[in-house]
Amino acid sequence: MFRVTLADILPHKSIQLPLAPQLKLRSPISIALYSAMAAFLTYTMIFGFRKTFTVATFDGLQYWGVGYKTLIVVAQVLGYLLAKFYGIRFIAEMKRQQRWKIILILTGVAWVSWLLFAVFPAPYNIVFAAINGFPLGMLWGVVFSYIEGRRSTDFLGAALAVSFIFSSGFVKSIGGWLMQHWGVTELWVPFVAGLVFAIPLLLFVWMMEQIPAPTAEDEAERMHRKPLTQPERHQILKQFWPGLILAILVYVFATIFRDIRDNFSADMWKELGFGERPAIFTQTELPITLGILLMVGSLTLVRNSSKAFMIAHLLIAAGFIITGTSSLLFMAGHVPAFTWMVGTGMGLYMVYIPFNSIYFERMIASFKISGNVGFLIYLADSAGYVGSVAVLVSKELLQVKTAWVPFFSQSTQWLSLAGLLLTILAASYFFKKGRKQVLIDGTS
Incomplete structure (x- = not known):
């Protein structure tokens, strides 16, 4: 039986990125700020190849009794889902050389899939949304590998993670602008938007290649990061499975409703009477981006990883409280729609972002695990997208005809x-696991 991997596709000869030599970054602060900017901008451009189609509503289009947009969303999420399962092994075992080629090849495949999506007639073009999702689903772990295992990773991870809060609104605004001012149709907008993001992506990938490797001080505090073999992955699961199951279930809930808000926010804004204001997407996501960056990034100041890991749980719990309270107040008529969308977005991302940035990063450092954070992130992501697909499909199969605003506001409570x-x-x-480890080996 043949097995083809990304390593088989990529050239085996070592090729250096054909641009200028590495920048001279010396102080820890300059390295952290530069790395945060490079990671944020890179993933923002990558997001442009993923989510611009969601600005379209495809009103009235249905196939097999299911809304056309829902079919596209489910197809893309299925591609993402498969990527997360594949990424459990691929990201865990990925070596650090030639990562820029992986980013450009995967993004290129995703872009071509949108071209085929526009050319082929509906509903047969839905398959290309799934093809788009698979390569893009691999890229989070690749980008995160540039910044993990550093004393500043809390800040860097927050900067990278908030990129998809900001970019979620930003790329929708770009898509809406292309449709309103350039007459781009709903089917063509994801491919044409790629023209906007392609050249900047090349620049920002080059910027990431200039990020220096972690220092000895970084590794002393956050552990050495290396590829994980299959036996090593199994050992981590065996050692922490009860806590990982609980944490992953939390992440599943956050992923489901974060995806609903992200994919169908255009539909919700239309129901709320804001359908002709593409800037509304950026206006709601910008304060959320800044708030999450401040909250999550400030954990860099907490040097003790065990304490920071527990604080991450407090942040997640507060996110659930904010989400539920915002929806409760909105349904009671005490807050306007804009405040509700910002409140639920802030709360959901307070849950979602830590899992993609600091949660597993601090867990590894706290329990002194030598490996990489990508394995745990992709393990959680694979379960999260299973839940997301299940809810979207169930809503259609059970013929739940409620509009997105009441469905979202009620279910988030x-x-x-x-x-x-x-x-x-x-x-x-x-907490109990950490106390037990202290008693056994005397670590703190």
Whole structure:
């Protein structure tokens, strides 16, 4: 039986990025700021090849009794889902050389898939949304590998993670602008938007290649980061499986409703009477981006990883409380739609962002695991996207005809209660596990 991997596709000869030599970054602060900017800008451009189609609503289009946009979303998420399962092994075992080629090849495949999506007739073009999702689903782990294992990774991870809060609104605004001012049709907008993001992506990938490797001081505090073999991955799961299951269930809830808000925010804004204002996407996501960056990035100041890991649980719990309270107040008529969308977005990303930046990073450092964070992120992501697909498909198969605003506002309240309970249980497990480790080996 043949098995083809990305390593088989990439050239085996070592090729250096054909641009200027590495920049001379000396002070830790300059390295951190430069790395944060490079990672943020790179993933923002990558997001442009993923989510611009969501600005379209495809009104009235249905196939097999299911809304056309829902079919596109589900197809793309299925591609993402497969990528997350594949990425558990690929990202865990990925070596650090030639990562720029992986980024450009995967993004190029995703871009070509949107061209084929526009050319082929509906509903047969839906398959290309799935093809788009698979390569893009691999890229988070590749980009994160540039910044993990550093004393400043909390700040760097927050900067990278908030890129998809900001970019979620930014790329929709770009898509809306292309449709309104350039007459680009709904089917063509994701491919044409790629023209906007392609050249900047090349520049920002080059910037990431200039990021210096972690120092000895970084490795002393955050552990050496290396590829994980299959036996090593199994050992981590065996050692921490109860806590990981609880944490991943929390992440599943956050992923489901973060995806609903992200993919169908255009539909919700239209229901709320804001359908002709493409700038609304950036206006809501910008304060969320700044707030999350401040909250999550400030954990860099907490040098003790065990304490920072517990604080991450507090941040996640607060996110669930904010999400549920925002929806409760909105349904009671006490807050306007704009405040509700910002509040639920802030709360959901307070849960979602730590898992993509600091949660597993601090877990590895806290329990002194020699490996990489990509394995755990992709393990959680694979479960999260299973939940996201399940909810979208169930809503259609069960013929739940409610509009997105009432569906989202009601369900987020139940999400918050369940998520808060699971977060408390996860924090309790890892706190006891950490105390036990201190008693055994005397570490702190």
